[in-house]
Amino acid sequence: MIRPTLPDGLVVFVKRDCATCVLVEPVLADLRGRGRKLTVYTQDDPTFPDSVESVDDTSLELSWHHDIETVPTVIVVDDGHETTRTVGWDREQWEALVGEDELGTDLPDWRPGCGSLSVDPDLATGLEVRFGGSVLRSRRVEIAGAEDDWEALHDRGWSDGLPVVPPTEERVLRMLQGTTRRPDEVMATVPPDLADCTVEKIAVNAVLAGCRPEYLPVVIAAVEAACTDEFNMHGLLATTMPTAPVLIVNGPIRNRIGMNAGINVLGQGNRANSTIGRALQLVIRNVGGGRPGEVDRATQGNPAKLGFCFPEDEEGSPWESLAVERGFSPEADTVTLFPGEGPRCVVDQLSRDPHDLTRSLAMNLRATTHPKLAMAFDAILVISPEHAARYRDAGWSKARFREELDQYLLMDADDMIRGAQGVAEGVPVDFAGSRIPKFRPDGLHIVHAGSGAGLFSMIIGGWVNGEVGSNCVTKEIPT
Amino acid sequence: MSLTVLDPTNETAPAVRPKVKRPAALDGLTVGLLDISKPRGDVFLNRLEDRLVELGVRVERFRKPTFAKPAPVDLRHEIATRCDVVIEALAD
Numbered sequence: 001m002i003r004p005t006l007p008d009g010l011v012v013f014v015k016r017d018c019a020t021c022v023l024v025e026p027v028l029a030d031l032r033g034r035g036r037k038l039t040v041y042t043q044d045d046p047t048f049p050d051s052v053e054s055v056d057d058t059s060l061e062l063s064w065h066h067d068i069e070t071v072p073t074v075i076v077v078d079d080g081h082e083t084t085r086t087v088g089w090d091r092e093q094w095e096a097l098v099g100e101d102e103l104g105t106d107l108p109d110w111r112p113g114c115g116s117l118s119v120d121p122d123l124a125t126g127l128e129v130r131f132g133g134s135v136l137r138s139r140r141v142e143i144a145g146a147e148d149d150w151e152a153l154h155d156r157g158w159s160d161g162l163p164v165v166p167p168t169e170e171r172v173l174r175m176l177q178g179t180t181r182r183p184d185e186v187m188a189t190v191p192p193d194l195a196d197c198t199v200e201k202i203a204v205n206a207v208l209a210g211c212r213p214e215y216l217p218v219v220i221a222a223v224e225a226a227c228t229d230e231f232n233m234h235g236l237l238a239t240t241m242p243t244a245p246v247l248i249v250n251g252p253i254r255n256r257i258g259m260n261a262g263i264n265v266l267g268q269g270n271r272a273n274s275t276i277g278r279a280l281q282l283v284i285r286n287v288g289g290g291r292p293g294e295v296d297r298a299t300q301g302n303p304a305k306l307g308f309c310f311p312e313d314e315e316g317s318p319w320e321s322l323a324v325e326r327g328f329s330p331e332a333d334t335v336t337l338f339p340g341e342g343p344r345c346v347v348d349q350l351s352r353d354p355h356d357l358t359r360s361l362a363m364n365l366r367a368t369t370h371p372k373l374a375m376a377f378d379a380i381l382v383i384s385p386e387h388a389a390r391y392r393d394a395g396w397s398k399a400r401f402r403e404e405l406d407q408y409l410l411m412d413a414d415d416m417i418r419g420a421q422g423v424a425e426g427v428p429v430d431f432a433g434s435r436i437p438k439f440r441p442d443g444l445h446i447v448h449a450g451s452g453a454g455l456f457s458m459i460i461g462g463w464v465n466g467e468v469g470s471n472c473v474t475k476e477i478p479t
Numbered sequence: 480m481s482l483t484v485l486d487p488t489n490e491t492a493p494a495v496r497p498k499v500k501r502p503a504a505l506d507g508l509t510v511g512l513l514d515i516s517k518p519r520g521d522v523f524l525n526r527l528e529d530r531l532v533e534l535g536v537r538v539e540r541f542r543k544p545t546f547a548k549p550a551p552v553d554l555r556h557e558i559a560t561r562c563d564v565v566i567e568a569l570a571d
Contacts, residue, residue, distance in 0.1 A: 136485060138485035138486050138487075138490070139485070139486040139490050139494060140483050140484075140485065140486075141483065141484050141485070141486050141494045142481050142482070142483050142552045143481055143482040143483070143484065143552070144481055144552045144553045144555065144556030144557075145481045145482075145552075145553050145556075146553060146556055146557065146560070147556050149482055153484070155496045156494060156495075156496060158487050158488070166482060166484050167484050167485045167487060168482065168483065168484055168485070169483070169485060172485055190489075193489060193491065195489035195491065196489075197489075200485075201487065201489070204485045204486075204487040205487050208487055282487070286487040286488045286489075287487070287488065287489050288489075289488075289489065
């Protein structure tokens with residue numbers, strides 16, 4: 001876009017909503033009276049200054065193009081080029097700049113200026129869209145004036161069934177301020193269409209999902225993690241099981257972006273928890289082309305497929321976090337993707353002894369996926385603060401808890417083989433006579449979250465693990 | 480005022496909504512006649528309107544500002560919401 005030039009002479013940018021601009025009005029009138037060629041651009045009220053004729057810059061076009069950050073700004077223009085400028089009111093500087101004496105002698109010597117409207121955070125991205133020349137490459141789609149925005153976006157198949165925020169250029173630019181990455185950087189190849197996904201496309205979908213810009217780094221890391229061979233997003237999408245990415249956020253970013261690790265942690269009501277997982281799902285839908293009834297073959301699915309993301313309560317936990325157990329520093333911001341179902345509740349309101357509670361939790365964990373299946377499916381145990389307190393009080397480390405839990409998760413195969421207990425489902429008969437663990441090594445993930453009241457924990461069952469299925473992936477979120 | 484949004488897809492498919500199926504009969508339907516502003520297009524559409532009205536079909540007339548550009552999105556939306564079928568006079 002061509003930058004509009006300023007007229008020769010003195011050019012001053014002002015707004016009425018600035019006490020310093022109002023203060024210098026007599027100086028501007030005085031300069032005009034001294035026969036100086038003076039052009040005053042006004043940003044808010046075209047009638048200001050009352051005593052000096054001004055040019056309307058309420059569009060902020062001139063202010064934006066000439067990088068006005070403060071009002072008043074005085075610029076000396078010679079032959080179409082700026083030679084010098086000053087901001088605010090400083091008598092000595094003004095006199096030196098314009099080459100006049102005795103300016104504003106009845107004013108204070110110095111007053112700071114005010115912020116220019118062209119750098120107002122509420123307006124800046126809109127001005128960038130209008131005057132900056134776009135850096136965004138996505139196709140523009142025009143919605144008719146009489147059309148309802150939400151209906152129009154839904155009709156194009158861009159929604160998961162809930163309303164989406166229209167991804168205008170202004171909103172996408174604002175979203176991109178959440179990352180230092182370039183919009184055209186390709187972050188992942190998204191299944192099932194194996195489409196290259198740029199930071200810009202992730203940002204467009206993050207807008208649709210309702211994210212704030214500061215969530216974007218988490219969404220980007222989640223997209224990267226989902227699109228690894230290890231996580232196998234294609235398989236997870238295509239399976240008939242009701243599984244989808246479950247996102248667990250660790251590190252200081254949880255608090256920085258206002259995530260909720262406490263009351264109703266797995267439920268609704270917190271914007272970051274609710275929209276980050278949704279943004280990942282919309283990337284898979286829109287960029288990857290993964291839609292229910294097409295490549296997504298889930299027999300029943302589960303409500304968490306709209307998006308399932310929560311942070312760990314690290315501060316209240318007696319134990320090291322999930323991310324630390326997985327080899328990351330406590331200071332690292334990470335997102336862990338687990339291929340999981342919806343959560344189910346373990347009620348245990350009577351155990352006061354850590355051994356009792358461990359047996360009780362193991363009894364419930366053994367029922368994950370099917371009580372007679374083992375090792376092929378991982379799980380997450382989301383332990384509540386009140387349950388975790390039993391172990392804190394007893395001085396149990398996480399390693400000790402795991403060790404004890406593993407004992408109770410060791411089961412007699414004779415009860416689990418196909419046909420045993422009058423149930424055809426089960427592990428192969430080859431296991432008869434042995435004892436088998438419910439989970440493969442590292443197959444149970446333990447996360448601390450929830451409110452301080454309630455003797456309940458949650459279990460999130462997994463999809464098929466290992467080479468034939470999906471493995472949990474943790475990705476560091478770059479700052 | 481119309482709204483412009485960025486396409487969230489990988490852009491390998493057109494960003495349009497599916498067309499409705501062609502009806503087997505015009506009974507009870509509204510037919511839009513779109514004049515694209517080419518000379519004598521109106522002559523053709525006037526004749527069509529006469530014939531359709533004789534058959535008892537409801538007709539609505541529309542006109543593009545110029546044949547040289549795609550129909551404005553608002554006009555397309557108006558036709559889509561008011562008509563079941565559209566006939567466009569393409570040439571002079």
